Amino acid sequence: MDYQLVRLSQEPHFAETCAAWVYGEWRCQRKEASYPKVLAYLQSAGQPESDLFECWVAVQDWRPLGMACLKRVEHVDRLDLSPWLGSVYVHPEFRGGGLAHALIAQVERQAVEEYGAKECYLQTGIPAFYVDAGWEDIGRVRDTRGLNKDGWVLMRKSL
Numbered sequence: 001m002d003y004q005l006v007r008l009s010q011e012p013h014f015a016e017t018c019a020a021w022v023y024g025e026w027r028c029q030r031k032e033a034s035y036p037k038v039l040a041y042l043q044s045a046g047q048p049e050s051d052l053f054e055c056w057v058a059v060q061d062w063r064p065l066g067m068a069c070l071k072r073v074e075h076v077d078r079l080d081l082s083p084w085l086g087s088v089y090v091h092p093e094f095r096g097g098g099l100a101h102a103l104i105a106q107v108e109r110q111a112v113e114e115y116g117a118k119e120c121y122l123q124t125g126i127p128a129f130y131v132d133a134g135w136e137d138i139g140r141v142r143d144t145r146g147l148n149k150d151g152w153v154l155m156r157k158s159l
């Protein structure tokens, strides 16, 4: 598949689409969440005071295909861990072609090259997907929405 990985901080017109993906997939079941809040968070990508280091977008011509973020913080109970990979999402029509793995690799590269990270963390309900990309299961974190009583798998990758 022919595509480019671009920084949302440099291509901000993709923010609405990325916010719609994030809000629909993860935030809409959270009482305090709103689409405008998600949009504002994504629009802060790359700004010095932001917890969102960057959001990478896979793009084909004008078409956004998927996204993945590098974040300073992700889970309120694990502020000791940083940075985090998060918001890995590929539009359903473009799944199964290696896009998510390419986005993840880009986030990992940025963590090393721009933040000197030796490790990166994530929370997920589909750990098998990340094991394939070299991530290891190191425990669990609470689902702060209170929906998933078993919480999420906490994973780490040495970079």
Ligand SMILES: CC(C)(COP(=O)(O)OP(=O)(O)OC[C@H]1O[C@@H](n2cnc3c(N)ncnc32)[C@H](O)[C@@H]1OP(=O)(O)O)[C@@H](O)C(=O)NCCC(=O)NCCS
Binding pocket: 025, 088, 089, 090, 091, 094, 095, 096, 097, 098, 099, 100, 101, 102, 123, 124, 125, 126, 128, 129
């Ligand atoms: C999970 C997701 C990001 C995968 O995107 P993708 O571009 O299709 O992934 P890739 O093409 O890079 O990788 C495909 C591989 O991942 C595997 N995979 C995909 N979804 C998976 C899942 N839910 N659980 C385990 N493995 C999965 C596929 O079986 C495939 O394996 P193969 O290469 O051995 O055939 C995409 O399905 C998605 O956006 N889902 C909704 C959001 C989500 O769940 N994000 C991750 C949450 S932490």
